[in-house]
Amino acid sequence: MENKIYIIGAGAVGKALAVFLKLEGKNVCIIRGSVDNTPTQMETISIQMDEGITLKADLEVSSLSSHVKFDGILVITSKSFGNEYLAETLSERAFNQSIVLLQNGLGVESAFVNKGFSDVHRCVLFTTCQVMGDNLVRFKPVAESLIGKINGKLDSLDHITNQLNNPIFKFRVEENIQTIIWKKAIANCVFNSICPLLDTDNGIFLRNVAVMNLGQTVIKECVNIANISGVEISENEVIESVKMISKMSDGQLISTLQDINNRRPTEIETLNFAIVAIAQRYGKENDVTQTKLLGELTKMKADLNIAQ
Numbered sequence: 001m002e003n004k005i006y007i008i009g010a011g012a013v014g015k016a017l018a019v020f021l022k023l024e025g026k027n028v029c030i031i032r033g034s035v036d037n038t039p040t041q042m043e044t045i046s047i048q049m050d051e052g053i054t055l056k057a058d059l060e061v062s063s064l065s066s067h068v069k070f071d072g073i074l075v076i077t078s079k080s081f082g083n084e085y086l087a088e089t090l091s092e093r094a095f096n097q098s099i100v101l102l103q104n105g106l107g108v109e110s111a112f113v114n115k116g117f118s119d120v121h122r123c124v125l126f127t128t129c130q131v132m133g134d135n136l137v138r139f140k141p142v143a144e145s146l147i148g149k150i151n152g153k154l155d156s157l158d159h160i161t162n163q164l165n166n167p168i169f170k171f172r173v174e175e176n177i178q179t180i181i182w183k184k185a186i187a188n189c190v191f192n193s194i195c196p197l198l199d200t201d202n203g204i205f206l207r208n209v210a211v212m213n214l215g216q217t218v219i220k221e222c223v224n225i226a227n228i229s230g231v232e233i234s235e236n237e238v239i240e241s242v243k244m245i246s247k248m249s250d251g252q253l254i255s256t257l258q259d260i261n262n263r264r265p266t267e268i269e270t271l272n273f274a275i276v277a278i279a280q281r282y283g284k285e286n287d288v289t290q291t292k293l294l295g296e297l298t299k300m301k302a303d304l305n306i307a308q
Contacts, residue, residue, distance in 0.1 A: 009033045009078030012129030016139040019047050020166045022057040029060045033078030038063045048138045070094035077102045080270050083111040091115050104188045105270025109150050119152035122177055124184045128249040142248040144170045148177020182231045186222040186238050189271045190215040192256040193294035203250030221288045225279045266302045268295050
């Protein structure tokens, strides 16, 4: 059975996924997560690929207020700091529907789980996207993005993955999703703090040894907290992941730097600060000093830009 797919979040990831699904004949609607009371309209969205290829599709774009009830898969691509509001709003209109969170960070699913949603999934993205203009997005895949169950049934996970998978933006099922979430969150602690502070692109870790050394310090601190929390990962596998992402997304700006440049709040709370909060629970705050400092500086930079 084909579900309608509601993509909540009209940023780079949401628009790219919507175009690729529409081109596969899926019934897709983009919901603006941060803008309400706007009329539903059709918009032409273009995705810029490598080798000068541009893909286009006409998409239905609406706001939450346009939907009394949601009947289909809800894919959340908006910023995680809005999850409490979304969980409250969707609890009245989509309580029994499948929720898939395409968001970075630790614990971003908590708002939906605490609200009682019974079919919640996390997706760890391995792709880079950047808004280049009005309804123009640059997209570059790094690897298959992984979807795993937080709660719900395994057959629901298989169905959701099949519905979202497409030849360009690929997805597959991951049974051990929490380990993958931690690995990606640690990599994001590196990219989403160091790149904005240096005002540079993702490829810096392969171009500059000193920057990579700083990244490895953050990885060492965060992996230690992951292991204390019962998630067994090694420094080397995260280092290799950072190198791979850096190579595949050379020239791309990390989402946090894009947010800062556009005077928007960042998701640093679910990255560096989330690791620090877990470290504090174990009495290990002094073991994450670099991770904490980089997070604080990133937040200061974002707050100063917003205040201008």
